[in-house]
Amino acid sequence: MNQAVIQLMVSGALMGLVYALVAYGFQLTYATSKSINFGQGELVMLSAFFSLTLTNLGLPYYLMIPGGLLFGVVAGLFVERAGVRLALEQKSEGWILMTIILGLFGVSAAENIWGRDDRPFPTPIPTEPMQFFDISITPLEISVAIGVVMIMVIIELFKRKTLLGKAFEAVSADRDAAELMGISATRTIMLSYGLSGLVAALAGILVSPITTVGPTMASALVLKAFSVAVVAGLESGFGVVIVGLFLGSLESLTSFYVGSGWREAPGLVLLILALAVRPTGIFGKAVIRKV
């Protein structure tokens, strides 16, 4: 492989990590409730706008981050309460439509509050490229990679090593039996939506300095996160990282060699292929059939 190809793959892979993080947000709620927030992309966008506002209000970077993350958690909890809880209690799939609608609502809210234009997202992290073995990477890009990997490692440790994390899996395996152990399924599901909102917000904060912030960033991100989640499945955190890296590099190569207009193609092709090979989808039957 020549060096230009490697360079393209590395920059693409970094974007792929962001797709993986958004897809990971799907996994978190799917794990406890077999439901996902179809407005996850809008949640990323809203959190990014909110964080931008905090920055514009003069909050330093290290205070803006917890503020933005808190917004994500609250928004995730709101989605659960407003769009998901009732449907799950009635064992219906109404959450699909509800989370889509909440997402659309989020887009119009963003357009009204912040406008339709894409805006730059300032960051104190340097953007001058550094050279590693002739590959140039910016510290900003490195911060994205570190952020994504760190949050996923922390959440995976929580799920595997703490009793509450094991309770997540118990609720997913058998909700009624978990209740008999004194585990409140409702609270566990709430918590998973809160965590899912947190990773969405982090994705927004990490990616915005690179891509800019705008109401359209939601749909672009969520489509790729979907491709990643459908291909990798909704169970394995490791899987979304691998598929995310792959899709990111593929995108970057496509847009360079085929044309930047084709940038979205690999994600779509991957999604179609995955669904064609496994028509029921790795999402489980109900979801794919209804969407």
Place this chain on the structure above:
Amino acid sequence: MLVVNDLYAGYGMSEVLMGTSLAVKRGTVVALIGPNGAGKTTTMRTISGGINPTRGEILLDGKPVQGLEPSQIARLGLAHAPEGRKVFGPLSVEDNLLLGAFTRLPHFFGFQAKAAGDLDKIYELFPRLKERRRQTSGTLSGGEQQMLAIGRALMARPKVVLLDEPSMGLAPVIVDEVFDIIRRLKGSGITLLLVEQSAKRALEVADYAYVMERGRIAVEGVPQELQKNERVIAAYLGN
């Protein structure tokens, strides 16, 4: 310790329980027997909060618990080992047991250390679970899963245990083992409501028994009496 008064409950439009009453005194083993579809499982699910009764009262240690969430009732000291075991298949044996004590243990760190004593007791009762502590519980045999379901219920140090058909689908030797365990638990002073298909075995171990038919208690008494009751003999202890 557990009192059920004039309970009515069912699924949607269909009433299953129609005025069930029973009581389990502290430190006793009470059997609930009856034909398929009588409403034994429904009784247990209503007691543990899975079904909201339309009428009647459930007292756990004197406190009314009807209408509470199952997780709240569990926190008040009720453990229910449900019909069909319902172990957490993807989790290991030990994780299942730890989750049994969820209400008593710290939720983040240090739960293993705090549960060590209880785990030892369970493993002493069920040595086979100790051998398989790291195994995924979904891959256990039916008998082992039943042991795990019982162990998981005991981990909560409950005031009252509900045990629904522990012998279901098990080979006779394993059923013997399960009843040996129940006898040992009885010796250690457990308060237990036991639902069983095998009426004969249930009456052998129980201090008191209820016979349920079509959502009501048809006959009740100490096992020695029921074993002589002709109606009970004809229906449940035949041949």
